[in-house]
Amino acid sequence: MDLGLADRTVLVTGGSSGVGLATVRALLGEGANVATCGRDTARLAEAAARLDAGDRLLTAGCDVRDADAVHGFVQRAADRFGRIDGLVNNAGQSRMKRLEETTAEDWRDELELKFAGVLHPLRAARPHLRASDAASVVNVNAVLAKQPEPRLVTTSAARAGILNLSKSLAAELAADGVRVNSVCLGLIDTGQWTRRHAADGSGLTYPEWQARLAADRGIALGRLGRAEEAAYAIVTLLSPRASYITGTAIDVCGGVGRGIL
Numbered sequence: 001m002d003l004g005l006a007d008r009t010v011l012v013t014g015g016s017s018g019v020g021l022a023t024v025r026a027l028l029g030e031g032a033n034v035a036t037c038g039r040d041t042a043r044l045a046e047a048a049a050r051l052d053a054g055d056r057l058l059t060a061g062c063d064v065r066d067a068d069a070v071h072g073f074v075q076r077a078a079d080r081f082g083r084i085d086g087l088v089n090n091a092g093q094s095r096m097k098r099l100e101e102t103t104a105e106d107w108r109d110e111l112e113l114k115f116a117g118v119l120h121p122l123r124a125a126r127p128h129l130r131a132s133d134a135a136s137v138v139n140v141n142a143v144l145a146k147q148p149e150p151r152l153v154t155t156s157a158a159r160a161g162i163l164n165l166s167k168s169l170a171a172e173l174a175a176d177g178v179r180v181n182s183v184c185l186g187l188i189d190t191g192q193w194t195r196r197h198a199a200d201g202s203g204l205t206y207p208e209w210q211a212r213l214a215a216d217r218g219i220a221l222g223r224l225g226r227a228e229e230a231a232y233a234i235v236t237l238l239s240p241r242a243s244y245i246t247g248t249a250i251d252v253c254g255g256v257g258r259g260i261l
């Protein structure tokens with residue numbers, strides 16, 4: 001099926017690795033123009049070189065917590081491509097800490113990253129999205145939003161807040177013709193997990209470590225997800241074919257979610 005994304009423009013924050021990079025690749029494969037950002041410009045340049053997308057890809061060094069920098073990134077994309085039809089709020093990371101290890105600064109930093117990561121790009125992109133005939137925003141979230149984990153206490157709480165915010169945004173932006181949805185990830189095999197394996201010192205190989213993790217966390221499919229499996233769900237929600245889907249969340253989690261909502 002043609003997803004109708006050719007020649008449309010999509011912004012993806014955090015496109016230099018993992019789920020963001022897989023989403024950029026999938027969008028380019030659909031013929032879309034893509035603008036992506038991250039803090040480490042060398043890593044962005046490496047990713048761009050591997051994608052070999054020519055004029056259809058714009059990369060920019062930008063921290064999503066910095067409203068002015070985000071505004072500049074969005075403006076560059078609009079100037080280059082002349083339109084913005086989609087926004088994927090993906091940039092971020094989780095904070096592996098239990099309540100007793102968590103400082104006031106951890107709480108502030110985590111809430112700032114999660115909320116700024118949605119609100120700054122949306123505020124900058126909103127006038128452009130309003131002008132599109134098929135605008136879609138996808139917030140990359142986590143199953144943690146609905147199923148908190150004590151070892152990720154700040155991230156779980158912030159994720160729940162973002163899921164709630166996504167619902168408000170869907171209601172408010174509907175009048176502008178902008179759809180807003182979430183993709184709730186379980187455990188996806190990206191740099192986040194290779195870094196944790198490297199720091200863990202268990203002596204297990206990465207595949208052994210992953211298998212133990214999947215069993216530990218009760219993942220029904222018995223494995224971590226692949227970044228492109230998350231990207232397919234994101235791209236589907238960006239597509240004009242999903243024109244009647246807004247205010248919802250799709251879990252991409254291999255069955256780790258225990259709830260029925």
Ligand code: NDP
Pocket residue numbers: 013014015016017018019020037038039040041043062063064065090091092093094113140141142143185186187188189190191192193
């Ligand atoms: P990666 O660590 O592989 O990639 C994160 C991307 O975000 C990188 O491009 C990174 O680039 C960028 N980024 C991080 N912080 C900022 C910032 N402040 N401003 C701009 N860019 C930033 O992560 P994943 O692909 O695993 O995760 C993608 C999203 O999915 C994240 O929000 C994550 O929390 C969420 N998620 C992931 C899960 C998983 O199991 N992988 C599970 C649940 C949710 P740079 O560092 O150069 O800025």
